[in-house]
Amino acid sequence: MTIKDTFSFLEGGGASAALIRDTKWTSTPLGPLETWPISLRTIAASILTSTFPAAIAWGPQLITLYNDPFRPILGGKPEAMGRPFSDVWSDVWDTLGPIAAAAQAGKATYMEDVPLTVSRKGYPEEACFTFCYNPLRDDAGQIAGLLATAIETTERVASERQARLMTSELQHRIKNMFATVNSIVSQTLRSERPLAEIRPLLLQRLSAIASAHALLTETSKGDVLVRQVLDIGLAPHRMTAERILMSGPQVMLNEKQALSLSLAINELATNAIKYGALHADNGTVAITWEGDGLGRFRLTWQENGGPTVAPPSRRGFGTTLMERVVPHDFGGTALLAYDPSGLRYTLSTDQLRHA
Numbered sequence: 567m568t569i570k571d572t573f574s575f576l577e578g579g580g581a582s583a584a585l586i587r588d589t590k591w592t593s594t595p596l597g598p599l600e601t602w603p604i605s606l607r608t609i610a611a612s613i614l615t616s617t618f619p620a621a622i623a624w625g626p627q628l629i630t631l632y633n634d635p636f637r638p639i640l641g642g643k644p645e646a647m648g649r650p651f652s653d654v655w656s657d658v659w660d661t662l663g664p665i666a667a668a669a670q671a672g673k674a675t676y677m678e679d680v681p682l683t684v685s686r687k688g689y690p691e692e693a694c695f696t697f698c699y700n701p702l703r704d705d706a707g708q709i710a711g712l713l714a715t716a717i718e719t720t721e722r723v724a725s726e727r728q729a730r731l732m733t734s735e736l737q738h739r740i741k742n743m744f745a746t747v748n749s750i751v752s753q754t755l756r757s758e759r760p761l762a763e764i765r766p767l768l769l770q771r772l773s774a775i776a777s778a779h780a781l782l783t784e785t786s787k788g789d790v791l792v793r794q795v796l797d798i799g800l801a802p803h804r805m806t807a808e809r810i811l812m813s814g815p816q817v818m819l820n821e822k823q824a825l826s827l828s829l830a831i832n833e834l835a836t837n838a839i840k841y842g843a844l845h846a847d848n849g850t851v852a853i854t855w856e857g858d859g860l861g862r863f864r865l866t867w868q869e870n871g872g873p874t875v876a877p878p879s880r881r882g883f884g885t886t887l888m889e890r891v892v893p894h895d896f897g898g899t900a901l902l903a904y905d906p907s908g909l910r911y912t913l914s915t916d917q918l919r920h921a
Contacts (some may be wrong), residue, residue: 641686
């Protein structure tokens with residue numbers, strides 16, 4: 567056999583073919599290239615010119631040869647050419663070993679999106695692969711190794727997983743939204759007020775909840791700052807914005823807390839305009855909140871300079887919301903105090919966290 571014949575199967579094989587040519591095969595179980603069986607060289611020629619990632623594991627030790635498209639799958643692993651397949655994939659051989667053994671016994675295996683924790687960048691990472699192991703036969707027709715064809719599906723699997731999570735989160739939010747809307751409508755329609763008063767009140771409450779949901783959908787985790795929630799709750803009352811003073815640190819609210827607090831602030835602002843401090847020419851409202859970074863939190867709505875305050879004669883939607891719903895969603899307590907000098911609402915909870 568001439569030198570040209572020995573290396574002819576490497577023609578057009580790219581960088582992997584050059585590496586095969588330069589590898590010292592005499593120090594491997596495969597021996598020098600000129601002694602390789604025709605079957606091995608023929609299969610090698612086939613994968614080297616293929617655009618699909620493929621590797622050959624030949625002989626009892628499953629010595630590795632691979633093509634250029636297979637190189638990215640190996641990543642930063644030590645050079646695989648000429649090494650046992652079990653060494654190359656030692657980090658996941660507990661999964662791949664039985665599949666390789668099945669191929670050596672004559673059984674082909676095809677698997678989709680298999681998650682494997684591989685070390686290709688100096689640290690373990692989860693990656694997904696779709697691959698097929700097929701038996702390979704030598705010149706005598708005996709099984710002499712396996713052909714591994716594979717594609718990495720990590721990005722696609724991650725995208726599909728993210729899509730499922732987003733769908734689940736959307737379903738969860740829609741369910742919560744309808745439950746909240748149903749409660750708002752039911753509580754509002756129970757009022758004995760004339761329909762002419764109920765209609766704008768209901769529309770305002772639904773607008774507040776819609777605005778809060780819009781804010782939540784703009785965030786990836788559904789968590790928003792207290793200040794953002796207050797702005798949403800006060801949005802329908804922009805004409806009085808300069809008379810509402812707010813101060814506090816950056817504290818985050820989860821979805822349920824944001825929705826209930828935005829509704830409560832809207833109710834407080836509505837009542838303040840109709841009956842409280844914002845009804846008077848010089849009345850003001852101070853909203854303050856504080857947190858210690860360990861989960862404890864306190865928010866206060868304090869009205870000043872308005873008419874004398876007295877407890878209402880009946881409990882309405884707003885009162886129930888502020889005294890029961892909001893503290894429940896926060897896992898804390900709330901106090902609605904009808905101080906003659908100005909209404910005060912205090913929410914205390916240990917379910918918040920600093921940004």
